[in-house]
Amino acid sequence: MNVKPLSDRVLILPNPAEEKTAGGLIIPDTAKEKPLAGKVVAVGPGTSEVKMEVKVGDQVLYGKYAGQEIQIEGENYLIMKQQDILAII
Numbered sequence: 001m002n003v004k005p006l007s008d009r010v011l012i013l014p015n016p017a018e019e020k021t022a023g024g025l026i027i028p029d030t031a032k033e034k035p036l037a038g039k040v041v042a043v044g045p046g047t048s049e050v051k052m053e054v055k056v057g058d059q060v061l062y063g064k065y066a067g068q069e070i071q072i073e074g075e076n077y078l079i080m081k082q083q084d085i086l087a088i089i
Contacts, residue, residue: 003072005044005079010054012067012078014038037061037089038078046082054082061087 005011015037020026039059046052054060067080 003042005042007044008046008050008052008082009044009079010040010060010082010085011042012038012060012062012080013041014076014078036064041077050082052082054085054088059089060085061089 003011017027037059040054040056043052043054043056062078062080062085066084067078070077070079
């Protein structure tokens with residue numbers, strides 16, 4: 001993949017949505033929650049004001065409505081500013 005985020009942006013591969021509940025019930029597609037965690041796939045160079053704290057391979061948590069969904073080579077990704085990331089796990 002040849003995607004290089006610009007500035008202080010980060011490309012994230014969201015974790016897959018849960019298929020079953022803790023009790024074993026199958027969750028239908030219409031009721032699945034959007035995942036709030038993912039793996040950093042690419043990181044921009046940062047800016048003079050913003051030092052990049054995340055790196056490729058980090059598992060991160062982000063807000064429910066953070067980022068822009070994009071599709072690359074049939075795979076869904078999120079691209080967002082580093083400030084939209086809540087934590088590195």
